[in-house]
Each structure stands twice: as C-alpha cells, then as structure tokens.
Amino acid sequence: MTFGDLVLTPLWDGSFKLDGGAMFGVVPKPLWEKRAPADDRNRIRMGLRPLLVQGEKTMLIDAGIGGKMDAKSTDIYAIDRARNIDHSLADAGLSRESVDIVLATHLHFDHAGGFTSRDSAGNLSPAFPRSRYVVRTAEWDDAAHPNERNRASYLKENFVPLADAGVLDLVAGDASIMANVRVVRTGGHTRHHQIVVIESGNETAVFVADLIPTAAHLDEAWIMGYDLYPMETLAFKRAFLREAIEREYLIFFEHDPEIAAGYIREVNGRKQVERVI
Numbered sequence: 001m002t003f004g005d006l007v008l009t010p011l012w013d014g015s016f017k018l019d020g021g022a023m024f025g026v027v028p029k030p031l032w033e034k035r036a037p038a039d040d041r042n043r044i045r046m047g048l049r050p051l052l053v054q055g056e057k058t059m060l061i062d063a064g065i066g067g068k069m070d071a072k073s074t075d076i077y078a079i080d081r082a083r084n085i086d087h088s089l090a091d092a093g094l095s096r097e098s099v100d101i102v103l104a105t106h107l108h109f110d111h112a113g114g115f116t117s118r119d120s121a122g123n124l125s126p127a128f129p130r131s132r133y134v135v136r137t138a139e140w141d142d143a144a145h146p147n148e149r150n151r152a153s154y155l156k157e158n159f160v161p162l163a164d165a166g167v168l169d170l171v172a173g174d175a176s177i178m179a180n181v182r183v184v185r186t187g188g189h190t191r192h193h194q195i196v197v198i199e200s201g202n203e204t205a206v207f208v209a210d211l212i213p214t215a216a217h218l219d220e221a222w223i224m225g226y227d228l229y230p231m232e233t234l235a236f237k238r239a240f241l242r243e244a245i246e247r248e249y250l251i252f253f254e255h256d257p258e259i260a261a262g263y264i265r266e267v268n269g270r271k272q273v274e275r276v277i
C-alpha cells in the first residue's frame with residue numbers, strides 16, 4: 001500500500017503456534033479462546049509478518065522466524081513456512097538483495113530468526129547480503145547476556161553472526177533510522193523492546209511488534225505471560241491505545257493470523273480493529 005511518500009508491504013514468513021495461556025497472561029481461557037481458538041496442545045495460531053518499508057531506502061522491520069529451527073522446535077512451535085518471506089518478497093518484485101536495512105524491534109527468535117541463514121556446511125551468515133542490521137544497543141546487551149527466564153527466546157545463532165560479519169549498527173535510544181522512520185522504546189515485553197513509528201505527510205503508521213501482538217490483544221489487561229515487565233507493558237499500552245485511537249494511527253500487527261493492518265476504533269466502549277489489509 002502507498003502511504004504518503006512511502007510504500008508499506010506486510011510480508012509473510014509463515015505461521016507458528018504458541019501456548020494460548022502464555023499468550024494471554026492472566027486472562028482465563030474461557031475468555032481468550034473465543035478470540036483465539038486453541039488446538040489439542042492448547043496452542044493458538046499466529047502469523048509472522050515482517051514489514052517492508054520502501055522510502056529513502058528499502059527497510060525490513062523484523063524478519064520472521066527464519067529457516068534454522070530443528071525438527072523438535074519446528075514441532076513444538078508448529079512452524080509452517082510453506083509460504084515464507086522469499087515468496088512475499090518475490091510477490092513485491094524484490095529479493096533479499098533488495099533490502100538495505102533490517103531493523104529489529106527486539107531479538108526474540110520469532111522476530112530475528114530470519115536475520116541469519118545456515119548453509120549446508122553449517123556456517124551462519126547474514127540472510128540479507130547487502131543489508132546493514134540495526135539493533136537497539138541495550139536490547140543487544142540483554143540478548144547477549146541472557147538469564148534463565150529469557151534464554152529460550154534469545155538464540156545466539158540469530159544475531160551474533162551479524163557482529164562477526166561487521167554488518168551490525170547498534171543505535172542507542174529513540175532514534176530516527178531513516179527518513180520518515182523512528183523507533184520508540186516500550187519496554188515491557190523485553191526491557192528494551194521498541195515499536196517503529198512511520199510518518200509521512202500528516203499520516204502515522206506504527207509497527208507495534210509484541211506490544212499488541214494480535215488484534216485479540218487490544219484490551220489493556222490482555223498482556224502476554226511472556227512479558228518480562230508486564231506493568232510496564234500496561235502503562236505504555238494504555239497511553240498508546242488512547243493516542244492511536246485519537247490520532248487514527250494505522251497499526252501493523254506482526255502476529256495476527258488474519259489481520260495485517262488496521263485502525264483501532266472504540267465502539268460503545270469496546271476496542272476493535274477496522275481492517276485495512
């Protein structure tokens with residue numbers, strides 16, 4: 001879709017499944033399963049939707065789960081990449097070589113898995129050969145020094161090879177990444193999780209990553225059990241939702257299985273998404 005001077009294209013790196021209870025934190029299953037039905041292993045289906053931004057440069061925000069998962073993880077997470085980021089780049093008339101910048105919201109495997117690829121000899125290299133990779137400095141530090149709680153989400157194979165290859169740009173704070181694109185720290189999900197704000201003319205689009213992973217997470221208290229600092233998520237989300245509704249931000253959902261983007265509307269006190277894509 002055209003968005004002011006830019007073209008925004010939600011890509012698709014397949015789907016995966018996560019435990020429904022973990023995805024909705026303190027919300028009881030009888031409530032969440034009406035919005036996100038669970039399979040026989042209590043998992044809900046989620047999309048993997050990196051966002052392509054074509055403007056001053058060609059930027060990719062997150063890169064999906066990638067193709068490096070072993071058989072055990074592929075089964076646990078029900079990863080289905082029959083259609084993946086290579087197909088959706090081709091649909092947009094592009095390839096991996098077209099991407100100038102890969103921007104990370106954070107370094108969990110379902111966002112950074114596609115940053116690197118492994119060849120048949122087992123060597124890891126950047127998956128976007130011409131690209132610089134932009135990561136928030138403090139998120140990098142946390143990912144490189146995981147603890148018992150976040151170790152399973154930060155897989156070194158997804159990001160250490162970027163530093164080794166010399167294609168990593170660490171950026172501190174809420175910075176402009178290219179014309180029309182800036183990042184804003186939310187904290188909450190990880191200590192330095194960030195969303196991406198895209199502005200052109202007087203329109204604003206926001207890639208919200210794991211702040212609001214799906215359209216089923218619009219209610220303030222519907223916060224993932226995965227979040228390290230849920231009260232921080234709550235505070236940011238409450239203020240952000242008010243702003244997004246008032247100023248009619250176009251919201252890009254990274255994990256919704258059906259809705260790639262839409263406007264958040266409040267109708268009779270209930271928040272809902274008016275789907276655009």
Ligand SMILES: [Zn+2]
Pocket residue numbers: 108110111210213255
């Ligand atoms: Zn995620």
